[in-house]
Amino acid sequence: MSSRESILKQVKANKPAAAPLPATLAFPPLPAADVLEKYVRIAEAVGTVVMQVESLSAIGAYLKKHYETPERVLNTVKGVGFGQELSGPIEDGHTLANLEMAVVQGTLAVAENGAVWVSEEHLPIRVLPFITEHLMLVVSEQDVVNNMHEAYARLDVSVPGFGAFISGPSRTADIEQSLVIGAHGPKRAHVFIVK
Amino acid sequence: MSSSTYIAPTDHAKAADKFMEDEERVNWHDKALWFIREKRDVASKQLPEWELLRETASQIKQNVLANLDTYLEQFEQNAKQNGITVHWAADAAEHNRIVLDIINKHGIQKLVKSKSMLTEECHLNDYLADNGIDVVDTDLGERVVQLAQEPPSHIVLPCIHKRKEEVGELFHKHLGTEKGASDPAYLTEAARQHLREKFLTSDLAITGVNFAIAETGGFVVCTNEGNADMGAHLAKVHIACMGIEKIIPKAENLSVFLRLLARSATGQPITTYSSHFHRPRPDQEMHIVLVDNGRSIQLGRKDFYNSLKCIRCGACINTCPVYRRSGGHSYHYAISGPIGAILAPNMDMKKNADLPFASTLCGSCTNVCPVKIDIHNQLYQWRQIIAKEGYVPATKAQGMKVMANVMANPTLFRVAGKSGRFMMRLAPGLASIKAVNPWAKQRDMPEAPKESFRDWYIKNKKKS
């Protein structure tokens, strides 16, 4: 008997009595303004810089003002107008080893934890939001949801081959529990909420 | 790295005694973990629905365990359809062989690995090292203990037992940081540079799995550092290793688990990265190894199967007043603390017979557990089994027999009481040890009263 069969057989023989899957949890929706306020508060608490902007071009204007080197910025969001614009896929992630900044479209943002869902659908290559030193996420205001229940209700996470909730810059507290921002992923993270 | 030179302790109490030699370190260790427990309390109290989430998570896991065979098959089928290769391993040895075969097939000599308690359980690192493979753990805490040639002392915080000066010393030796430097930010930056080079030059990445979704054939990996993603997305081959109990039915169930996991673990609302893998990149090979290694046996133990609900958040460990004062290595099992103490006897009852006794049964672990495992009841139940199987010291068993006889017989009880402090005498270990009475080593004995309550009652109260 293969291990597969022996495992399945033993599991089947030993499993506990039937138990139903509980119903999906849902909570009363929050007013949009409250959701947005909550998002900003919590995202900032986890180390994200949140900017509320009128338009995509306002992001470009902001970046121009604060960052001088558009050559080292990879911009994958059309309409931002800053950095090296890119539309097609990237073949090899290793070429991004020294990337300073990436501008990436997020699908939705979650107020309760500051996270943004980023998926392959909007990525030229999977490693991009992790390898860049500074991550700029762009989310539309109407795509900010209250909690994870609402997020999963709106997403089909199995459509893209890869997707992730990203909340803030990478971090570790492994050395004596002191929080250090910038472990292996980005050292800084911005989220632009576009009206 | 060659096989570890670390020598595991075999007895919790002895190891705890040793850890206690440096009381200042114990105080620090206790405070560091209590601080995390407090953060968990704050985070959980911000959600009015917290207890409902725990109950729901527990019920989802109950459903998983009750249908584990069908969910596993469903997962396998969907994962295959997604282009993922699925392997089955009955035990640790088979798991390690499968991983090595994949590595060898690609002629790979070095790889990066993110946190996976399963691979710790299987001692994969030692096995691969013995087969000439260079494994680099990329979680900062895991890298620290790997350089120190020690196992992790905590499932979420692998080097929580190490002071920053010790980390500084290790990094000075292995990564060339400045001598005496111990600033966590400086050391973290050094590790970032050191490990980035490893990510960029490794063709194979191993990750753990936090959740695997039966309905979609995908899996989720949670980290704060981004190391699982850096490894997996840059490598040509990604191997994800998981225990068979990591299955959940549907993607939407993740909402419940991801709300609970990080809040329970560190008090964060979510880990920085919750990465959902469903298909390999076009230029990539993706493998999943489904590992049993004793789980299907535990599944059949009616008092213990729900330990398989564990999502490895570490909350029970952080809150455990014993763990905080004895350190993770005192548990001499890959998973330390209360949850380790109920999992370990399933693997080897004799070797781990001491672990269910390394608890006061205070019950705090059960209360923090996000999937409501009745951990302290299981500790109690394991004690019964272990004693019956005869895995307790003979002196203790004898003492208990005497005590049981005395307690069953009121006359004997009174005689024993009068002959002085029988409780203390009967306590296991006391009778046989002349020089040291463990109670009195650091505590005074209670003063003997003139009369027992019963004597007083007969004198003063007894009607008739």
Place this chain on the structure above:
Amino acid sequence: MKVGLFIPCYIDQFYPQVAVATLQLLEKLGVDVDYPLQQTCCGQPMANSGFSHYTQGCDSLFVKNFTGYDYIVAPSGSCVLHIKDHLHDDKNQAAADQIRSRIYELCEFLTDVLQVKELQASFPHKVGFHVSCHGQRGLHLSQMSELNAEDFSKPGFLLSLVKDIELVQLNRKDECCGFGGTFCVSEEAVSVKMGKDRVQDHLEHGADYITGGDVSCLMHMEGILKRQKSGVKVLHIAEILNGQL
């Protein structure tokens, strides 16, 4: 109402004054109390050490002693919890079950059954209350800090009825003291360290007395206090509520 008083073995032997206070307090509140003279122990020391299979004799004796009372009351949350969860008698399980449903820890008996709203007691001292785990997490005598649930405390309520008492706040309001039955000797180092830390919390907050509902925990902390030559004393809550010191 007829109450059977259960006095755990170590209270009988080492802390008879706690039993006296419990008896007097109940009688003051008008309860008809009987103390079965053939009682010994709840069986917990064996069971928690893994030897529940040795406790049949002790269990049967308990059933014999306490059958027929309307309530059984004991000044120990730990022993009460053990009886509630584990009392077993092959020959008379119905009687055992009845006892399990009728046994109360002293404080919960006062608040839930007698519904005490006032007490004639005064204790003009700074007091730290030690929450014992089995009473709290097992019997739910007070809310557990781990849960997201409304705060309450049955012993806390009773202490609030005592005149002039000053309760001190603790850093860790419900951390285990480390007694743990045979744990206190088999894991001596950890047990003592936990006890020292617990005592320290009370000392830091200026307590002159440490009180609680379980003599086992108090005995452990008292042993540490005495070894430290501290002037801080321990008292069972019954002694304070009884107001007869």
